[in-house]
Amino acid sequence: MRAYKLKDIISQGTKDLFYIWWQELKAVVKDQGVLIFFILVPLGYPLLYTFIYTNETVREVPVAVVDNNRSSLSREYLRLVDAGADLEIVSHCSDMEEAKTLLKNGKVYGIIYIPESFSHDITKGVQTHVTIYCDMSGMLYYKAMLTANTNASLMMNKQIKIERSGNTTIRQDEVSTSPIAYEDISIFNPQNGFASFLIPAVLILIIQQTLLLGVGLSAGTARENNRFRDLIPMSRHYHGTLRIVLGKSLTYLMIYAVMATYMLCLVPKMFSLVQIAQAEP
DSSP: OHHHHHHHHHHHHHHHHHHHHHHHHHHHHHOHHHHIIIIIHHHHHHHHHHHHTTTOSOOSEEEEEEESSOSHHHHHHHHHHHHSSSEEEEEEESSHHHHHHHHHTTSOSEEEEEOTTHHHHHHHTOOOOOEEEEOTTSHHHHHHHHHHHHHHHHHHHHHHHHHHHTOSSHHHHHHHHOSSOOOOOOSSOTTOOSHHHHHHHHHHHHHHHHHHHHHHHHHHHHHHHSTTOOSSOSOGGGOOHHHHHHHHHHHHHHHHHHHHHIIIIIHHHHTTOOOTTSOOO
16 A cells, blocks of 8 residues: 555656646747747857857067166067067057057057166076956956066066176076976977867856856746745645756756757867867867
8 A cells, every 4th residue: 555655656756847847848939038038148149259259379469668768778678578479569669658558549458667767686696577457348358468578577687697697608507597397398388378278168158158148047937927926826736845946957958958968068069179088080
């Protein structure tokens, strides 16, 4: 008798589960707001974000320079910055206000500021500073600014160290500036770009946000449509927390199984993002 009751309970619970699933699925399909969060946003947002960073890196980003030092050392530093592929110095401004105007008008994406004490500090053996300002509307501009100035400062540091070391051979210069030789190899992200490491996290965030917003909107609509303003309808099929949770979850699982496959498999394939599990060509 007990086994029969348990079997009957399981059978009724399963029927109620699929009844709740069907009702929730119909409610989702009929609600345009929920469909926007469940279908439209997951389809469009991944393409938008991935398209912004698909180039991985940018070249020859236009920047302005404010050189208050105007010495041979400051000119050498700027020459090293401009010689790289990341930045292009398009304007030498007399003051920061002029440079800010160019940045505000979109003619440059960054400003390099060299203080008046630049060469004096280097001559005295005191650490000096170069300040950079960047348009943060795109992380690629910031990366180009930081990379170019870091490489230029390292190169100038190396030259200054060689001049002050008093070495007599090229080999001594190499040892004094780089006592430990190393090779930097970027695995899975050879371009050192943003898309390869940023977009996968953004895609996961889109899944989480759209699911949370869609479920919240669906719950609000269900409460408004309920006669007694309750979230759970007064029905015999909704007796039991487990069947309610599983029934509603099954609806969202079905929808997001498709959306997650699109975002995590198709979108990276469309934009040729590196995937660790993919087979080598």
